[in-house]
Amino acid sequence: MAWLLPATVVIVLWAASVGAAQQPAAGAKPAPAPEYAGSEACQACHEDIYRAFQRNPHQRVETDKRRGWAGRACESCHGPGAKHAESVAAADILHPPKLEPGRADQNCLKCHLREPPLAARIQGGHGRGQVACGNCHSMHKEPERLRPRQPARINQQCAGCHAAEWAQFQRPHRHRLPEGAMSCTDCHNPHGSPPPQFRRVVSANEPGCFRCHGDKRGPFVFEHAPVRLEGCRACHEPHGSANPRLLNRAEVRFQCLECHSNIGAGGALGGIPPGLHDLRSPRFRNCTICHSKIHGSQVDRGLRR
């Protein structure tokens, strides 16, 4: 693995040097400044969009002198529009939905980079998957379309692309999303987060599941290692399952024995199987009948009380 770090450093330095070379040289003549037409000029042709935009929170750009776009809110995203106003040609104006997602995002990030949810964008945001901001946020319409807050609307929006995930919520045992009691963003941060699959965190870096399942929070004197090492998904399918309690297996014993079945086989954790337990008896088919503190115990290493 000795090559990995140097290779990364070389690539990053190369990118930095090429990028820096693109900066305009000092003393070079600046290009002539493009001309702006002002929002009123846009309104003349795009009346319906202009009217809808009055209800959008972005409208405040129109009056905000500090940001430098007062009277030119449309052009803050669409670029200088004087040429387009004159020619009425689509080619003469910037139309973000037609841009590559990366470039469209840069257009938004001119202002929104400085927002905390976007700090993990590079690490695991939708931007990596080529989903531009505009795919989820409607810039021209009412606030609920810009930033949905109703769980049902959020879920509908996510399901538009993540149909397979939404299909899992049609199973009998599930988190209550179809009922509108929860939304996808309760557990996932669509702008990205360091944990995989955009999972949310609470209390700085604890798994987001503890927000509601506080009794499983710990710390426990006797931890059940998979909870910390692999998270709740080691045993549960959070979107929905045909198995009660969202378990990954139909019978509790298999859920447990699939890990507790070796002595260091393949270097895996999990220990040896519980000796003397006769699985022909229903007493031993549900491991959690006795090992009731399966998420961790303050009392017993065997997680029994």
Place this chain on the structure above:
Amino acid sequence: MRRLLPLLFLWPLAAQQPAPVPKPAEAKPAQESPAPAAERWLTGNVDFGYRVVGAVGGDFNTYRSVVNLGEGPKLFGLDASMQDPSRRLFDRLDIRANSWGGDPYNTARLDVRRERAYDFSFDYRNIAHFDFLPSFADPTLQRGVFLNQRSIDTNRRSSDLELNLLPGRRIVPFVAFSRNAGRGRGVTVFGLEGNEYPVPNLFRDHSDDIRGGVRLDFNRFHFTLEQGRVSYHIDQQVYTGPGRNPGNVLTPVFGRNLYLDQGNQSLDVRGDVRFTRAVFAAAPFRWVDVAGQFLFSQPEADSKFSQNNTGNFFDFASRQFYSSQLAALTSQASQPHTSASFSAELRPVRRLRILESWMTDRLHNAGSAFLTDRLLVSGSPLDTRTLASVDRLVLNYNQQELAGLFDINGKATLRFGHRYVWGNASVPAAFVIERLGKESAELRRHVVLAGLSLRLGQRVSVNWDHEASPGDHSYFRTSLHKYQRAKIRARYQVHPSLAVAANFSLLDNENPSPGINYDFLSRQNTLSANWTPGGGKWFSILGEYTRFTLRSELTYLVPNTLDRELSFYREDGHSGTALVDVGLPGKGAVQPKLSFGGSLFASVGSRPARYYQPQARFSLPLSGRAQWYGEWRWYALSQPFYLFEGFRNHQFVIGFRLAL
């Protein structure tokens, strides 16, 4: 209340009668407002009505565990937005509420904002969670006792408040408070050597999370510093009812039956989490963005446990019977947890983006407990044991990723990259190998990343993501090891009124190590379509169909014989949802609408299940601002496994939707 229902049906019909035409003399000429047509200060809608729940066929406890909707008057939804024309107190206030009136999940939300002054939000949820599924092998079933020994009936309430001051300015202080509380009861097991006794239990917990900090926003730089504290309290009680509890085992031990006459367990946990979060993001040059986070939390918990029980018990260590037991324990646990990440996006040339990210997550849990256990026979001490335990869990996780996105042209973007995940963990050794002290494992995984995005105009888009790892070291037998994961999403806007989308996802994971032989394959194919001819005024259909298969095989050791067996898990099924809207002929704005559809889920395999939720709805506008509707839903679950688990239930709703 049921007697009033016919009136609810008849009232809309009466309301449809043509309104008396005002006499010309009464008609006043419309006066033009001197002010420009201002927006309404209050907008939104309210949706309320009455739900009738038919008799539940099948298992009522399963119905309560899965659906649990109740009968009676309900506020199905309230969505109101208020704008203060003077903008003195607020610019905009939004109130939302859903499912009030005894439903198992009630939600409410308030958002108030005044530009450059404050931004306040309050979110409340009350979720009832009932779980009494006869899905677990019941040791007492042969005696005719249907008792789920792991069941719960709880309510969980959470409230979140957040206040941001001076939003939109350079320095934004913020403070937030969350309270999460749960309480309920259930059935659990009072476990003692040789027998276990199903008993009722009570539990309640709450946590208070207060945090605050400041955000610094500059043109090319953002920094957030947040500090917070969570204090929580968990209280669990296990107790016995009157009478002798024979437990799950009726077979005598050395000629005597084991039983529990009286027993109590009490666990009291007080915990505290202090945490710090620092986040920065910057765009120092046009060609680079950087971001990073530092997160630290230190959860700590102090516990007190006590137990007393009387009856007839057997101590396998000393091979003696005893009649009562007194146990007391105090314990402490601490879990410092540090995470950090750094990422950069470089755009050296116009078509290329290079993404570099690194993260680390380090946690160690240290716990200690001191237990005193006294066994007595008829009040006389038989044995007193003390046990001091210490436990330690260590986790170090690291991830480094380098990826590139190259725009081949305006229509295609190629993704490629490499992720390296490495770490180690040590956990206390399990029972029989306890003397070894600890078990350790390493995590090492190289992952190749690839992907392609195609955008053919704005009508066709295809997104393909693929990652694969040759497998190296993983923590558990079922962890990701030698795997490949692929996702393809395609969308085609056939016509402005017709869009179709197809999704394909695959996860193929295996661990061929001797003694494990894990083989897992999951596939999901989804096809969805949305057709709204003519803007959906007369007809629209939205449908989605998913075909999924899951196969898992893994070798395990049968505990009492140590024979190798294969654990199979299979799922092979279909799920679908559809909703059809049909506009019916009407007069002017009064156009009735019929909607029908629903969802189905059917699978065969390790746990065959069928779950149907068809529905139909008839809505009748009474005016431009009021609508009456009637709705029918059917819930049907069939899942035979240990016992027949299933139910059938019709529900009817009659309601009104009023625009504010």
